[in-house]
Amino acid sequence: MYAAVVRSFHTTPKYEVFDDPQPSGKNEILADVLAAGLHTRVRSQANGSHYTSTDELPLIPGIDGVGRLPDGQLVYFVAPDTSFGTFAEKTVIDLRRSVPLPEGVDPVLIAAAMNPAMSSWVALQRRIDFQPGHKVLVLGATGNSGQMAVQIAKLLGASKVIGAGRDQERLNSLAALGADTVVSLAGDPEEAAERLGEAASEVDIVIDYLWGKPAELAMLPMLTKRTDRSRALTWIQIGSVAGPTAAVPSVALRSANFQLLGSGQGSVSTAGYVAEFPALIDAIATGKLTVNLASFPLSKVEDVWNAPSNLGQRVVFIPTFR
Incomplete structure (x- = not known):
């Protein structure tokens, strides 16, 4: 698969071929990534500065996204706590950290707004x-x-x-x-x-x-x-x-x-976060909450990563679009 890969905390992620990650737990499944947001949290993950970061490299950044399961179901998910994140064509999803999306919802909108x-x-x-x-x-x-x-x-x-x-x-x-x-x-x-x-x-x-x-x-x-x-x-x-x-x-x-x-990762359990996902997704999908987004192919990750940030926009990468 193609993915954005961090091989040094001092350099920009590079778009390159990477081995598909493999599910290892009974609740894990390999899924296609449709959209993943470039959040502030992702940048700190990629440079090793976030308080949850480890020194493990190489690293595929990305902490959440919208994926398609093998049965076709679209889900919003938070990535497992591993070095295989969501800036890739495929990723491992822990089904306990995911929720189904309503039919017709825009994956890019959900990926942009949820975090x-x-x-x-x-x-x-x-x-x-x-x-x-x-x-x-x-x-x-x-x-x-x-x-x-x-x-x-x-x-x-x-x-x-x-x-x-x-x-x-x-x-x-x-x-x-x-x-x-x-x-x-x-x-x-x-x-x-x-x-x-x-x-x-x-x-x-x-x-x-x-x-x-x-x-x-x-x-x-x-x-x-x-x-x-x-x-x-x-x-x-x-x-x-x-x-x-x-x-x-x-x-x-x-x-x-x-x-x-x-309030943040650790002060609220993963189950607590997941329990709030459906109501928040509904608020986003029905237009009660709005976000200014810009979407790009994941192949442009280096250019977008290094470009001057537009604080008014939430960047979303689409891994399967080249």
Whole structure:
């Protein structure tokens, strides 16, 4: 088969011939890959920087996708935790980590939208007791996952959604996705934190894709401006675009009902993720959630990988199209 292959964590994946992977467990099956998304998580997998990465090479990147089983059934699946990922014409699917797709659904759309949508969907459905009427701040709302989080918070019943980010053009587009208010994080970081404190002091939940200094600086302004500090504020740490660490002020934990937790691979079981797939797929397939996508043959992986990224698009590779 043809696949995108990583032979060094310091080089781009190369499109080349590779041996077909072989199923080894009773729940595994070899399937054709129809579409697989180039997510931020995939890039960190391919360069060895993700916290789940091992030093095992060669590596076929790709963590999820849409596949066709030998009986013709289309499924969305999350790849097993091996070095054989989804950027290939064929891959091994663990049936326990897959769900059937409705007839007529667009495989490219599902491959594009599921990963960026999954982080906030699972966080709100599995990590906290989210209730309709809660107010939500999306910190890092101008990225693909952040844009999805804005839509998902509204879809699940948030009474107010605030989107915060640096890209003003993309901030301006968030209203059409459901944001009630936007806050620019451009300019002086401390001034941006004060703006965030003014706008988001009454939220119930923060979905944080940034972490680092933006999170560190925003915590106290948001908490000190709350009208009732005993009302819970739950901060869900998902991404770390702005830095892997943030100094949490101890007073933040003592002076307010402030809960800090994470959501990601490990904090939610695989079974927990899979249980959320059908409802999320339905929301995507029926147009309740939208994604800006661009599809390419997998044979173009080197060119696309090295091209300047368009933050407005989710890249999907189609392995069987050359």
